[in-house]
Amino acid sequence: MNKINRKIAVLGAGGLGACLALELSQRGYQVDLYEEHSEPIKKASFVNEGKIHLGFIYAMDKEFHTSREMIIGALHFISNLKRWVEINPEEVISTPFNYCIHKGSLMNAEELAPHYQKCIDFYGEAKTFYKKKYLDLFDTIDASLLPRTKIDGIVNPEYIDDVFSTTEYSVEPRTIAEKLTAALLATTSINLMVNTRVNSVSKIDSKLKVSSTREEIKMEEVYTDVVNSTWNGLLEIDRTMGIEPINSWSHRYKFGNKILIPLKSDELPSCTMVQGPFGDTVNFKGKGAFMSWYPIGRTGWSEQDRPPEWDQMYSDSERDDIFLRSFKELSNRIPALDNLKFSPEDVSPVGGVIFALGNTDVDKHESKLHTRHEVGIRTFTNYHSVNTGKYTLIPYLAVKVADRLEGID
Numbered sequence: 001m002n003k004i005n006r007k008i009a010v011l012g013a014g015g016l017g018a019c020l021a022l023e024l025s026q027r028g029y030q031v032d033l034y035e036e037h038s039e040p041i042k043k044a045s046f047v048n049e050g051k052i053h054l055g056f057i058y059a060m061d062k063e064f065h066t067s068r069e070m071i072i073g074a075l076h077f078i079s080n081l082k083r084w085v086e087i088n089p090e091e092v093i094s095t096p097f098n099y100c101i102h103k104g105s106l107m108n109a110e111e112l113a114p115h116y117q118k119c120i121d122f123y124g125e126a127k128t129f130y131k132k133k134y135l136d137l138f139d140t141i142d143a144s145l146l147p148r149t150k151i152d153g154i155v156n157p158e159y160i161d162d163v164f165s166t167t168e169y170s171v172e173p174r175t176i177a178e179k180l181t182a183a184l185l186a187t188t189s190i191n192l193m194v195n196t197r198v199n200s201v202s203k204i205d206s207k208l209k210v211s212s213t214r215e216e217i218k219m220e221e222v223y224t225d226v227v228n229s230t231w232n233g234l235l236e237i238d239r240t241m242g243i244e245p246i247n248s249w250s251h252r253y254k255f256g257n258k259i260l261i262p263l264k265s266d267e268l269p270s271c272t273m274v275q276g277p278f279g280d281t282v283n284f285k286g287k288g289a290f291m292s293w294y295p296i297g298r299t300g301w302s303e304q305d306r307p308p309e310w311d312q313m314y315s316d317s318e319r320d321d322i323f324l325r326s327f328k329e330l331s332n333r334i335p336a337l338d339n340l341k342f343s344p345e346d347v348s349p350v351g352g353v354i355f356a357l358g359n360t361d362v363d364k365h366e367s368k369l370h371t372r373h374e375v376g377i378r379t380f381t382n383y384h385s386v387n388t389g390k391y392t393l394i395p396y397l398a399v400k401v402a403d404r405l406e407g408i409d
């Protein structure tokens, strides 16, 4: 079938849907991009922390599958993104992360050190194989245990036992979402259909019918190929095609609070507290700070096919309360937070859905949520269901899905 005869629907204009639509358009295809929200890329790919994972956090996956997957995704993140938007990584990266071993961690520094070394070694191999650099910037990566005498400049040792200084970074997701949105709107071969909720996909001979609703009007359209990249809507739509999830799953709602004031690099350390239900701070320099405290910010849990519409369920005052309580817990651990000067209007207390296989929370050793490798593309002839798993994997997967549609992969 040639490109003219191909009619492709991409469901969900989040990070993956946007990158995939742009990639397909560059390869000469027309794409209908469905989005139930009023704007593209305003959900998980907007509110997330933007950490481009080097596998360090996935130390509980003893098989190393998740770390391997993340490192490959991380190596492709910026170089693939450059296919669709102009981006200077220096302008979007955070300060590097400290991995802070919280009291009660499921693993201690001695147990974590060999895992970090394995990530560093695998990074070296993958970098040579793919001929790419982490964030298009770094030849090598590192995680070094700091002497205990040095940690109280970063964290409060009453809560934190040890700190590894690493070369893992976040990228500021709102800036990337803005660039991708501008690219979508400027691309005439992408028909972005906002306020359009996909209800089902069904087979019609060798083609696929997408049924959707826009402003209470029901619509149907037939396609040669459909890609489901709806994340919080993934399972519900897959079920209409008779496709079952590969394992038990959960949807969580987690707050990713932003403080939108410019920061100096030394004003706030970027910290990930491991290994368990703790939290993170990220210093995005001129683009502000991100902070989340899991025991307070993980407000929603659902094992339904489609999670509740959490975004609409919290009042402004509930959001402010979640921010303030998270801030207090975090500033007990990272004292620099208390020195930040900001007003309530600078705070953006937003949350997003995390869909993952596994339905036991991260405080348990056996939780499947400590792994994230059974992700990616599931293909059923011309219907493709994509569980991105992590933001880190989006640009890598977008190109993979396009290859799959062209029969290259």
Ligand SMILES: Cc1cc2nc3c(=O)[nH]c(=O)nc-3n(C[C@H](O)[C@H](O)[C@H](O)COP(=O)(O)OP(=O)(O)OC[C@H]3O[C@@H](n4cnc5c(N)ncnc54)[C@H](O)[C@@H]3O)c2cc1C
Residues within 6 Å of the ligand: 011, 012, 013, 014, 015, 016, 017, 034, 035, 036, 037, 040, 041, 042, 043, 044, 045, 046, 047, 048, 049, 050, 051, 052, 053, 196, 197, 198, 199, 229, 230, 231, 232, 233, 234, 237, 254, 255, 256, 292, 351, 352, 353, 354, 387, 388, 389, 390, 391, 392, 393, 394
């Ligand atoms: C607080 C938080 C922090 C996180 N931190 C990190 C991190 O640091 N690093 C990392 O790698 N990952 C992180 N993640 C995970 C990451 O955000 C997600 O894996 C990723 O953004 C998912 O991208 P996506 O394109 O699949 O989904 P989304 O960006 O959510 O896009 C899905 C789109 O589909 C639309 N949609 C849903 N249902 C329908 C329907 N029926 N019809 C039409 N449209 C529909 C939605 O409105 C949405 O726009 C975090 C997530 C959260 C919530």
